[in-house]
Amino acid sequence: MNDILIIGTVALDTIETPFGKVEKTLGGSATYASFAASFFSNPALISVVGDDFPKNYIDLLKKRNVDIDGLKITGKTFHWDGFYEYDMNEAKTRKTELNSLEQFKVEMPERYKNTKYVFLANIDPEQQLETLRQMNKPDFAVLDTMNFWITSKRDSLMEVIKKVDVLLLNDGEARQLFKTASLVKAANEALRTGPKAVIIKKGEHGALLFTKNKHFSAPSYPLENIKDPTGCGDCFGGAFIGYLAKTKDLSEPNFRKAIIYGSVVASHNAEDFGLNRLKHLTMNDIEKRYKEFQDIREF
Amino acid sequence: MNDILIIGTVALDTIETPFGKVEKTLGGSATYASFAASFFSNPALISVVGDDFPKNYIDLLKKRNVDIDGLKITGKTFHWDGFYEYDMNEAKTRKTELNSLEQFKVEMPERYKNTKYVFLANIDPEQQLETLRQMNKPDFAVLDTMNFWITSKRDSLMEVIKKVDVLLLNDGEARQLFKTASLVKAANEALRTGPKAVIIKKGEHGALLFTKNKHFSAPSYPLENIKDPTGCGDCFGGAFIGYLAKTKDLSEPNFRKAIIYGSVVASHNAEDFGLNRLKHLTMNDIEKRYKEFQDIREF
Numbered sequence: 001m002n003d004i005l006i007i008g009t010v011a012l013d014t015i016e017t018p019f020g021k022v023e024k025t026l027g028g029s030a031t032y033a034s035f036a037a038s039f040f041s042n043p044a045l046i047s048v049v050g051d052d053f054p055k056n057y058i059d060l061l062k063k064r065n066v067d068i069d070g071l072k073i074t075g076k077t078f079h080w081d082g083f084y085e086y087d088m089n090e091a092k093t094r095k096t097e098l099n100s101l102e103q104f105k106v107e108m109p110e111r112y113k114n115t116k117y118v119f120l121a122n123i124d125p126e127q128q129l130e131t132l133r134q135m136n137k138p139d140f141a142v143l144d145t146m147n148f149w150i151t152s153k154r155d156s157l158m159e160v161i162k163k164v165d166v167l168l169l170n171d172g173e174a175r176q177l178f179k180t181a182s183l184v185k186a187a188n189e190a191l192r193t194g195p196k197a198v199i200i201k202k203g204e205h206g207a208l209l210f211t212k213n214k215h216f217s218a219p220s221y222p223l224e225n226i227k228d229p230t231g232c233g234d235c236f237g238g239a240f241i242g243y244l245a246k247t248k249d250l251s252e253p254n255f256r257k258a259i260i261y262g263s264v265v266a267s268h269n270a271e272d273f274g275l276n277r278l279k280h281l282t283m284n285d286i287e288k289r290y291k292e293f294q295d296i297r298e299f
Numbered sequence: 300m301n302d303i304l305i306i307g308t309v310a311l312d313t314i315e316t317p318f319g320k321v322e323k324t325l326g327g328s329a330t331y332a333s334f335a336a337s338f339f340s341n342p343a344l345i346s347v348v349g350d351d352f353p354k355n356y357i358d359l360l361k362k363r364n365v366d367i368d369g370l371k372i373t374g375k376t377f378h379w380d381g382f383y384e385y386d387m388n389e390a391k392t393r394k395t396e397l398n399s400l401e402q403f404k405v406e407m408p409e410r411y412k413n414t415k416y417v418f419l420a421n422i423d424p425e426q427q428l429e430t431l432r433q434m435n436k437p438d439f440a441v442l443d444t445m446n447f448w449i450t451s452k453r454d455s456l457m458e459v460i461k462k463v464d465v466l467l468l469n470d471g472e473a474r475q476l477f478k479t480a481s482l483v484k485a486a487n488e489a490l491r492t493g494p495k496a497v498i499i500k501k502g503e504h505g506a507l508l509f510t511k512n513k514h515f516s517a518p519s520y521p522l523e524n525i526k527d528p529t530g531c532g533d534c535f536g537g538a539f540i541g542y543l544a545k546t547k548d549l550s551e552p553n554f555r556k557a558i559i560y561g562s563v564v565a566s567h568n569a570e571d572f573g574l575n576r577l578k579h580l581t582m583n584d585i586e587k588r589y590k591e592f593q594d595i596r597e598f
Contacts, residue, residue: 087480181386183503184523204482205504206516217505217518217595224483256598296516297596299555 002044002067003245005112005138006033006238007131008121009078009101010047010071014094015273016083019227025274026057027080029121029144032231035278036238036265037119038064039286040246043238044112046131047123048104050076060279069109075100088229089203090172108134117245120164121234122146125156132163140250143195144168144237150177162194165250168237170201183208197255199240201233207259211252218259219297221267221289228273235269235278236262264289301343301366302544304411304437305332305537306430307420308377308400309346309370313393314572315382318526324573325356326379328420328443331530334577335537335564336418337363338585340544342537343411345430346422347403349375359578368408374399387528388502389471407433416544419463420533421445424455431462439549441465442494443536449476461493464549467536469500482507496554498539500532506558510551517558518596520566520588527572534568534577535561563588 008030014023030047037043044067051073061068076099082091106127116139120128128143143164149157150173157177161167167190171183178186183200187210190198200208204226209216240262247254264286271277307329313322329346336342343366350372360367380394405426415438419427427442442463448456449472456476460466466489470482477485482499486509489497499507503525508515539561546553563585570576 087474175386182523182525184521188523202504205501205519208519208521210521215521215595216598217521218598219516219518219596220504220507222483222507222509222514222516224481224487226481253598260598294598296514297518297598299515299517299552299559299593299596 001042002112002115003041004037004043004117004119004241005046005115005131005135006030006037006043006119006121007046007106007127008033008123008234010045010049010053011078011080012053013230013274014079014081015228015230017088017228018084018086019225020273022273024079026060027231027274028078029123029234031061031275032234032269033119033121033238034061034066035064035275036235036269037242037245038066039265039281039283040239040242040261043067043242044070044115046070046106046108046112048072048074048100049078050074050100053077060275070112072104072107075103084229088226091230106130106134116140117241118142119237119241120144120160121237125149125153125160128160129156129163132160140165140244142166142168142237142241144233145173147173147176158193161190164195166197166199167195168199168201168233168240170203170233174200184210199259201236203229203232207236207263209255209259211255214252216256216259218256218263219293221263221293221296223267223270226270229270230274232266232269236266239265260290260293261286264293300341301411301414302340303336303342303416303418303540304345304414304430304434305329305336305342305418305420306345306405306426307332307422307533309344309348309352310377310379311352312529312573313378313380314527314529316387316527317383317385318524319572321572323378325359326530326573327377328422328533330360331533331568331574332418332420332537333360333365334363334574335534335568336541336544337365338564338580338582339538339541339560342366342541343369343414345369345405345407345411347371347373347399348377349373349399352376359574369411371403371406374402383528387525390529405429405433415439416540417441418536418540419443419459420536424448424452424459427459428455428462431459439464439543441467441536441540443467443532444472446472446475457492460489463494465496465498466494467498467500467532469502469532473499483509496551498558500535502528502531506535506562508554508558510554513551515555515558517555517562518592520562520592520595522566522569525569528569529573531565531568535565538564559589559592560585563592
């Protein structure tokens with residue numbers, strides 16, 4: 001039985017970093033998020049790919065027990081081609097071929113409608129809204145987004161933000177969306193619009209959790225070699241909601257633990273290209289690094 | 300009896316931020332560091348000012364029990380004129396008038412020579428080296444620097460680094476000095492040159508401690524209003540060594556505590572212009588925020 005519904009993109013990614021290049025490898029926000037969530041719970045996916053989508057990528061998702069009945073197959077798969085420069089903090093896009101994503105409309109399989117936990121991973125905010133509309137009010141919704149939607153569909157995005165429990169975004173996006181240099185002000189502004197919690201992802205600098213009266217700062221993990229940061233934010237979100245769905249505890253202290261699990265999976269993900277690291281990741285690896293995070297922040 | 304010797308600049312600062320402007324206010328690396336250290340121990344200062352240096356600034360230093368017998372008075376006081384833009388992460392310089400700092404040579408008062416703890420705050424690395432030369436081998440030396448010296452006096456700077464126990468620098472400087480985008484690689488490189496510990500200050504993102512086999516990530520503090528970040532790095536270093544001199548414990552776990560005290564004093568310092576906040580800061584304020592830092596990182 002699925003306990004999380006994830007809507008987002010499934011993509012073929014061409015990625016270049018100072019450490020190498022991969023072509024048309026499995027990617028997309030829903031893919032990374034599902035992989036990450038699958039270590040803790042049973043995610044179902046809503047997305048679209050094309051007829052060109054390799055069979056072995058379908059197998060990879062199935063192997064992680066991701067329910068892909070909600071994966072539509074039509075046209076040609078969304079293709080993102082991008083690169084990272086020296087400091088690897090920001091992806092630069094060479095080419096975006098939306099393909100079948102362009103006409104994509106959410107159609108919810110009947111048995112998905114009562115899922116309790118929903119992750120609206122990065123995709124057009126209008127489809128994020130449509131997802132919530134087609135569901136029987138879920139217990140808990142988490143929203144992720146990106147700068148592209150902040151610029152092109154701000155109003156729809158603000159409408160989704162009002163309807164979710166947790167807003168995830170990175171530091172640059174928080175500053176952009178709430179038009180302030182101060183992350184604290186941006187977070188407080190976000191809290192006023194509806195969500196009970198705002199999580200600001202800061203890449204190599206860790207993550208911040210803002211709730212009404214509390215603040216949590218998750219430590220960064222000292223990775224010597226970051227090979228490919230693609231999908232780290234999606235992994236963070238997937239593991240975060242995955243851990244919450246597993247523990248069924250939506251308290252602030254448990255959010256903190258979920259954020260550390262998110263950081264653990266994301267830090268592993270950056271160690272190799274695409275899903276190469278996550279394909280071989282074990283719960284043992286995850287628990288080991290969770291303990292390292294505890295030691296790293298102790299004083 | 301002094302337990303810390305601090306060499307660095309004493310300056311008149313003209314500072315503009317999005318929140319206001321102050322002209323020729325008391326500043327300089329040794330000033331901020333001494334103020335911060337004075338909450339924990341008894342610092343003595345080596346620096347230079349001019350005949351124009353206001354009497355009430357001398358009084359301010361005395362009021363904090365800073366030993367200023369090592370403060371030479373000649374010529375005109377060093378004047379820095381700078382500003383911060385919207386994101387306040389980096390100071391931009393409008394004007395630097397070195398004045399009496401230009402000819403400054405360290406002359407160590409006899410009774411300073413046996414001081415056990417030394418903070419080589421930001422100043423010409425040749426004078427930092429000269430300080431160590433004139434002392435009877437101190438127990439513990441901490442070094443801070445800035446991008447200007449990395450560019451203009453790299454060789455001298457590398458020579459000082461070899462001789463100290465702890466190297467402090469910010470993330471941009473670490474990347475610049477060790478020519479790598481990875482902070483972990485930069486820190487490991489620094490450890491190979493001599494210091495037992497490297498601390499990377501990341502401003503609003505907290506601080507990292509690297510020692511041979513351990514890593515510590517100090518949380519950021521969620522300041523809603525940063526009025527003026529000038530001197531925060533110096534305050535961090537001053538409070539860090541001040542706490543170590545007070546507790547006489549140079550273990551890695553105590554370094555972690557000292558880093559939090561450094562972060563506490565630095566975060567207070569950013570709340571108002573120049574030394575305005577530190578002038579009224581109490582040990583009670585410090586301990587209260589230290590406890591907040593504990594809560595902020597707990598999971």
